[in-house]
Amino acid sequence: MKLKNKIAFVTGAAQGMGAAIVREFVAQGATVYAADINAEAIDASVADLSGKAHAVVCNVMDEASVQAAMARINNEAGRLDILVNNAGTGSVDSFLDTPVENWDRVVGVNLKGSFLCAREAARLMVSKGIAGSIINFSSTGAATGEGPCHYIASKAGIMGLTRSLARELAAQKIRVNTLVPGPTDTPMMSGIPDEWMQSMIAAIPLGRLGQPAEIAHAVVFLASDDASFVTGQNLAVNGGSAFI
Ligand SMILES: NC(=O)c1ccc[n+]([C@@H]2O[C@H](COP(=O)([O-])OP(=O)(O)OC[C@H]3O[C@@H](n4cnc5c(N)ncnc54)[C@H](O)[C@@H]3O)[C@@H](O)[C@H]2O)c1
Numbered sequence: 001m002k003l004k005n006k007i008a009f010v011t012g013a014a015q016g017m018g019a020a021i022v023r024e025f026v027a028q029g030a031t032v033y034a035a036d037i038n039a040e041a042i043d044a045s046v047a048d049l050s051g052k053a054h055a056v057v058c059n060v061m062d063e064a065s066v067q068a069a070m071a072r073i074n075n076e077a078g079r080l081d082i083l084v085n086n087a088g089t090g091s092v093d094s095f096l097d098t099p100v101e102n103w104d105r106v107v108g109v110n111l112k113g114s115f116l117c118a119r120e121a122a123r124l125m126v127s128k129g130i131a132g133s134i135i136n137f138s139s140t141g142a143a144t145g146e147g148p149c150h151y152i153a154s155k156a157g158i159m160g161l162t163r164s165l166a167r168e169l170a171a172q173k174i175r176v177n178t179l180v181p182g183p184t185d186t187p188m189m190s191g192i193p194d195e196w197m198q199s200m201i202a203a204i205p206l207g208r209l210g211q212p213a214e215i216a217h218a219v220v221f222l223a224s225d226d227a228s229f230v231t232g233q234n235l236a237v238n239g240g241s242a243f244i
Helices: 016-027 039-046 063-077 100-128 149-172 194-202 212-223
Strands: 007-011 031-036 053-057 082-085 133-137 175-181 234-237
Touching (some): 007 063, 007 100, 016 031, 016 053, 016 212, 031 063, 082 100, 100 133, 100 149, 133 212
Parallel strands (some): 007 082, 133 175
16 A cells, blocks of 8 residues: 555546546545535545545635635644645637636636645645645646647646746655646546547557546555655656657
């Protein structure tokens, strides 16, 4: 068990990669606070995890909501060891027709949400003297530029956020890294037209989409002591679709 007795906060945990990360963390011995903006879905997602995962309703782009989640973790668990900033959203817009409200929502959830959760998690870790691990979620598109402007800008911004936090929090022994998924089989991909999907798969050297569990295994590595000398880095899990 790589995460025995660790307390983790995982955002966007109701489905897709977040749900897989919660399950893998529990299997590795962690207690998980599994957060999502979708109250019904997060309850259902952790229902069978028998007290090892607790549902938290949280909007990551709302400061009060993130602070309330962190206060609950402090009250109930008294510490936090791992933050996984997995919550993310997108919108299919061409640049010239991008509504400003879509820019605000996508950048708000992906980048501001990661900042808010990291700040509140790091405050709790520092106050308890915890040598914690923070994992932020980018996208292979941040390197290739393939994708809508708000999504790609937010995911490239996350790499910068990671590097800044890695330097600033190193003195407190908190490690901060970026997980960079490639195309992965989750509900986020379900709206993509088949033709687009087939051309996406054709561009992946390993010839298939990733599975959420494969992302979760890499997150366990970054969260665990196996990665004790790894901070400020990009770890790409993308079937070879880009070298980051
Ligand atoms: N699926 C892919 O191919 C792919 C590729 C590269 C990067 N990513 C990134 O990986 C992460 C996980 O992706 P996924 O495919 O599992 O996504 P998904 O859409 O399947 O799940 C995302 C979850 O985040 C939640 N969420 C959205 N806004 C939120 C908010 N404001 N506060 C709290 N929760 C919120 C949703 O309710 C949902 O449960 C995201 O950051 C995504 O951008 C995904």
